[in-house]
Amino acid sequence: MQTRREHEYSLNTITQNTSFRMALGLLSLLYLFISVLLARRKSIQIALKFLAFSFLFTGIISIFIWIALSNSVRQRNQQLAHRRRRRRRRRRRRRRQQGNGNDDPLPTIGDIETRLNYFFSTRSVLNDQPNSTSYTNAVVRLAGTEGDFDDLDYESLLFLDNFVKKKGLKNHQLRRLPVKIYHKKKDLSNDQDMKDSENCMVCLEPFEENDELITLVCFHDFHKSCISKWLELKATCPICNQKILFEQNF
Structure with a gap:
């Protein structure tokens, strides 16, 4: 023109x-x-x-x-x-x-697969499958694929990728979460929550000396790497489902 x-x-x-x-x-x-x-x-x-x-x-x-x-x-x-x-x-x-800025570039199939693999494995551990007909249909369709994707498969991947991404925190929000260093004796004597639970409920591994932990607004503690991956997928606590209202709490 x-x-x-x-x-x-x-x-x-x-x-x-x-x-x-x-x-x-x-x-x-x-x-x-x-x-x-x-x-x-x-x-x-x-x-x-x-x-x-x-x-x-x-x-x-x-x-x-x-x-x-x-x-x-x-x-x-x-x-x-x-x-x-x-x-x-x-x-x-x-x-x-x-x-x-606000609009994410269109992801590749490899990017989507990487996110979804972690998404499915984490949800299966915590038994947190969403109740959605579209979600179920997409999972059923992708279950039989072995790397050869057609247009409908890619649409299913995009749907699941969007389903995951819309509920998680952004990278700049994750970077502002408070991080602390775990010291077993100190935390056991001063923090009642740590006395009740010394395991990360995402990876189910015990906290070790000098591990980096993140405490959510519900006062549940997790490994920094574990909860960061979780919060990228869903902005809630994996234990109590408390929503992480970033703008209000951080």
Whole structure:
């Protein structure tokens, strides 16, 4: 689609070409008129010589003018092409900036599979399968695939990927979660919750000395790496299902 500037330039080019042709036509008529006068008053040979010389001169001038116009048109077309490329680069840059903001870029099948593998394994451990007909249909469809995906398989992957992503925390939110270092003696003496549970309920492994822990708003503790992966999928506590309202609590 042409911009206003490109449209004006096209009209100017057409006008210049039309004016050039009209000038040549009028000049040819003038030569013919002078040739007729010369033929009547002097001789036909003089008139023919004048006419031949005039058309030869006009042809040479026309060639130079045509070359000049062609160079001008070519330079103008190069300028317009350069502007179009700059507009396309700006549009791509804006789309990339938007993609780095609120709109996530379209994931590849490998990216989706990696997230879903962890998603399925974690949910199966905690027996937290969602009650959704669309979810079940997508899982059933993907259960029989062995790496060869068609369009419907990819749509199912996108559905499950969106199902997971919409409920999790963003990376910048995860980075702001409070982290503490686990010290067994200190925590056992001062923290009643740690006395009741010394295991991470995501990986089911006991806390070790100097482990990095994250305490959620419900005061349940987890390994930092375990709960971060969980919260990327679902913004709730794996034990009590307390919602992590990031804006209010952190």
